[in-house]
Amino acid sequence: MMKKKGFKDQSNIRKGPWSAEEDEVLIDFINKNGPRDWSSIQSKGLLPRTGKSCRLRWVNKLRPNLKVGCKFSAEEERIVVELQARLGNKWATIASHLTGRTDNDVKNFWSSRKKRLARTLNSSLQPNKKCLYQDQSKQKSTVPTPQLPSSNLE
DNA sequence: AACCCGTCCAACCGCTAGTAA
DNA sequence: CTTACTAGCGGTTGGACGGGT
Known part of the structure; x- marks a missing residue:
């Protein structure tokens, strides 16, 4: 047919x-x-x-040469933060500056980072809610919490 | 031991720009 | 010029997993 x-x-x-x-x-x-x-x-x-x-x-x-199952390094995080501030949510472009990372990786990384920062911010605004910074101390990431570019917190 | 909750990640969807017909 | 289609991108979702209670 x-x-x-x-x-x-x-x-x-x-x-x-x-x-x-x-x-x-x-x-x-x-x-x-x-x-x-x-x-x-x-x-x-x-x-x-x-x-x-x-x-x-x-x-x-x-794709070959992908970094699988490996967390973003402090250096990678720095690059993502900097480029995001400069370019906005151009994940594919940002990913092209990182070897072995895909736009999906960067996107996923950014959104969980965003949540993390939002939580941190929240708990510091409500200090009576349990232990301040408790969440931060539990982070698996070895990356020191970067400065918070509030304009990017969307 | 069982449950809850947060995180991570794979894969989907919707939209848009480019291009071939 | 218009239409149809593809490739690519960004946003979102849902399930697996792990740690805490």
């Missing part, structure tokens, strides 16, 4: 976590074709995933 142009069949699209087999297929495709033509991965029936999903998987997890 002819499908109207623009109509995309979403019936066979898989979502959710990627399996090792899917990763393998994707890596194989990229080895042969390079990281492009994402949509043809789906249209050729290689994987029941959207091009968008494939691209994301590659960029965030499969």
